[in-house]
Amino acid sequence: MSGLTVALDAMGGDFGPQVTVPASVQALLQFPELKVILFGDQSAITTQLSLLNQTNHSRLRIVHCEHVIANDTRPSQALRRSQGSSMRAALEAVSEGTADACVSAGNTGALMALSRYILKQLPGVDRPALVSAIPTQNETKTWLLDLGANVSCDADTLFQFAVMGAVLAEQGHVTPPRVALLNIGEEEIKGNDLVKRCAEMLAESPDINYIGYIEGDQLYSGKADVIVCDGFVGNVSLKTSEGVANLFIGAIKGAIYGNPLKRLIARWLFSDLFNSLKQLNPDQYNGASLLGLRGIVVKSHGSADTTAFTNAIGEAVHEVKRQIPTKISDRLEEVLLERHY
Amino acid sequence: MSGLTVALDAMGGDFGPQVTVPASVQALLQFPELKVILFGDQSAITTQLSLLNQTNHSRLRIVHCEHVIANDTRPSQALRRSQGSSMRAALEAVSEGTADACVSAGNTGALMALSRYILKQLPGVDRPALVSAIPTQNETKTWLLDLGANVSCDADTLFQFAVMGAVLAEQGHVTPPRVALLNIGEEEIKGNDLVKRCAEMLAESPDINYIGYIEGDQLYSGKADVIVCDGFVGNVSLKTSEGVANLFIGAIKGAIYGNPLKRLIARWLFSDLFNSLKQLNPDQYNGASLLGLRGIVVKSHGSADTTAFTNAIGEAVHEVKRQIPTKISDRLEEVLLERHY
Numbered sequence: 001m002s003g004l005t006v007a008l009d010a011m012g013g014d015f016g017p018q019v020t021v022p023a024s025v026q027a028l029l030q031f032p033e034l035k036v037i038l039f040g041d042q043s044a045i046t047t048q049l050s051l052l053n054q055t056n057h058s059r060l061r062i063v064h065c066e067h068v069i070a071n072d073t074r075p076s077q078a079l080r081r082s083q084g085s086s087m088r089a090a091l092e093a094v095s096e097g098t099a100d101a102c103v104s105a106g107n108t109g110a111l112m113a114l115s116r117y118i119l120k121q122l123p124g125v126d127r128p129a130l131v132s133a134i135p136t137q138n139e140t141k142t143w144l145l146d147l148g149a150n151v152s153c154d155a156d157t158l159f160q161f162a163v164m165g166a167v168l169a170e171q172g173h174v175t176p177p178r179v180a181l182l183n184i185g186e187e188e189i190k191g192n193d194l195v196k197r198c199a200e201m202l203a204e205s206p207d208i209n210y211i212g213y214i215e216g217d218q219l220y221s222g223k224a225d226v227i228v229c230d231g232f233v234g235n236v237s238l239k240t241s242e243g244v245a246n247l248f249i250g251a252i253k254g255a256i257y258g259n260p261l262k263r264l265i266a267r268w269l270f271s272d273l274f275n276s277l278k279q280l281n282p283d284q285y286n287g288a289s290l291l292g293l294r295g296i297v298v299k300s301h302g303s304a305d306t307t308a309f310t311n312a313i314g315e316a317v318h319e320v321k322r323q324i325p326t327k328i329s330d331r332l333e334e335v336l337l338e339r340h341y
Numbered sequence: 342m343s344g345l346t347v348a349l350d351a352m353g354g355d356f357g358p359q360v361t362v363p364a365s366v367q368a369l370l371q372f373p374e375l376k377v378i379l380f381g382d383q384s385a386i387t388t389q390l391s392l393l394n395q396t397n398h399s400r401l402r403i404v405h406c407e408h409v410i411a412n413d414t415r416p417s418q419a420l421r422r423s424q425g426s427s428m429r430a431a432l433e434a435v436s437e438g439t440a441d442a443c444v445s446a447g448n449t450g451a452l453m454a455l456s457r458y459i460l461k462q463l464p465g466v467d468r469p470a471l472v473s474a475i476p477t478q479n480e481t482k483t484w485l486l487d488l489g490a491n492v493s494c495d496a497d498t499l500f501q502f503a504v505m506g507a508v509l510a511e512q513g514h515v516t517p518p519r520v521a522l523l524n525i526g527e528e529e530i531k532g533n534d535l536v537k538r539c540a541e542m543l544a545e546s547p548d549i550n551y552i553g554y555i556e557g558d559q560l561y562s563g564k565a566d567v568i569v570c571d572g573f574v575g576n577v578s579l580k581t582s583e584g585v586a587n588l589f590i591g592a593i594k595g596a597i598y599g600n601p602l603k604r605l606i607a608r609w610l611f612s613d614l615f616n617s618l619k620q621l622n623p624d625q626y627n628g629a630s631l632l633g634l635r636g637i638v639v640k641s642h643g644s645a646d647t648t649a650f651t652n653a654i655g656e657a658v659h660e661v662k663r664q665i666p667t668k669i670s671d672r673l674e675e676v677l678l679e680r681h682y
């Protein structure tokens with residue numbers, strides 16, 4: 001296969017082929033130039049394809065893999081026992097050039113570890129970062145990184161995250177992207193040393209449109225296009241957001257479900273509201289990217305449904321078309337040269 | 342004055358006496374045993390009292406202070422220039438025993454620094470923590486700390502936070518409080534060293550009902566009564582929550598305001614929903630406590646309105662009645678003795 005080929009770990013996530021196969025078919029419809037290789041259990045995949053009458057899709061092929069990396073496998077174990085797994089085979093397809101990107105809804109830690117092992121980092125990248133677009137109240141996107149791949153970072157790593165995030169935002173047509181550091185707001189306690197050091201580095205870099213600190217309550221304000229933090233803080237803040245969103249969505253659903261009349265009236269009253277809420281639905285933004293590797297790897301939510309997983313494939317297609325790894329590599333080289341001379 | 346006396350920094354916050362004075366009057370109505378001392382500009386306070394026809398309230402007195410600590414004053418400056426300020430005078434009233442607690446909506450950093458300077462820490466406390474109750478989906482409360490007083494903590498400090506938070510939760514009638522550490526969820530990246538070390542300490546302590554890690558999306562689940570994290574993470578997650586809540590509240594308001602008919606129908610049909618949403622309003626939970634001091638200090642949101650500031654005074658009253666500092670001191674002594682022998 002050649003052209004725009006995506007290697008899918010068909011077995012990953014909570015639903016495996018039940019979601020990954022219909023999502024592949026949907027993505028193939030959506031992107032006429034796309035080819036898909038499904039890595040996983042041949043018979044489970046074929047069963048799903050027959051249900052959809054797609055056993056002979058010309059742009060889809062299956063590579064049978066004997067095993068699957070479980071969700072509770074530790075990364076170190078995953079590395080040792082990954083041979084022949086659907087996740088590893090999909091990543092190897094990227095490293096060998098058979099595919100242009102890999103998408104998996106499997107074990108995040110294993111995906112990180114295997115991606116680093118098989119694809120390696122780009123020059124100038126200490127650690128790959130997990131990045132995702134989050135919705136904003138102006139209906140724009142903000143790229144938030146790191147989302148949990150790196151629990152402790154130094155200022156150099158955060159700086160690299162800023163550069164990589166900016167490249168991604170630029171390719172989403174935001175020029176020049178406004179880059180902010182996530183920080184806490186009180187004057188006296190304005191950040192820890194890590195954030196302060198990285199702020200200095202960003203302020204000195206002419207290639208980065210650094211706009212300063214941003215606080216948690218401005219995460220969804222659309223005031224920044226790229227927000228940088230360490231993986232611990234990023235993961236907590238993203239998950240906290242999901243928790244609060246679910247609280248609200250739960251309250252709204254509780255108020256209207258079970259009562260068809262209320263539901264009808266609610267739909268009439270709140271059609272705009274429901275549309276805005278849909279914008280805030282994390283599924284819309286499914287597909288976190290591992291940035292900084294010599295290849296494109298997109299991580300889907302484990303609980304993704306078909307639409308959400310299709311969005312993750314769409315993210316991979318977008319990154320292939322935009323040649324994100326090359327652009328990151330070029331930009332890092334420029335920025336780092338500038339810093340040293 | 343004797344009995345239950347609260348010293349109020351009448352000048353703090355975005356609105357000063359416009360909010361602190363009516364809130365005092367409201368609190369005096371609510372708590373018949375309460376006495377209030379208002380520290381601040383005599384004439385500004387009197388103006389507000391006359392508007393409310395309360396210039397001669399028997400349980401309220403004014404102590405004139407010449408100056409106010411501005412919101413942008415750095416803590417180090419605040420310490421040097423605090424003499425004669427309303428915030429410092431209110432704290433001194435507590436240290437001298439004229440008042441039982443201090444409430445301020447002023448500069449958080451200055452309040453922290455002055456509290457430590459004037460009141461001092463309890464024995465066994467390395468650093469005071471800022472704690473607040475957050476709402477949960479079961480309509481219980483969860484105490485979250487630290488909320489930004491300490492940007493970098495060691496495991497001992499987090500451990501002390503857990504003990505102090507548990508004492509506060511117990512006095513809110515939760516026995517024995519379930520204590521959790523805020524962490525990130527992926528297996529391989531399960532927390533940084535700090536969290537892991539503190540987890541060991543908590544697990545070994547028979548006095549603490551430690552239930553393990555909790556992720557950001559479970560912050561509002563009601564699964565824990567006390568959630569412990571460092572001040573950077575706590576501040577970001579609390580502010581992120583506010584941001585997301587405002588996004589939803591904004592969307593809901595946008596959908597029904599400006600259309601009186603929709604508003605009427607919405608209020609009639611969805612009164613339960615609006616009540617639940619009210620529960621999620623941060624004002625309901627206004628009043629973060631500085632725990633670990635030899636005295637009670639409650640910090641109100643700077644933007645608090647009268648109801649919210651009254652809630653902060655209520656929190657101070659509650660802590661005085663429950664003798665929180667003494668209980669924290671006793672508990673810390675027990676727990677630390679146990680750890681060392």
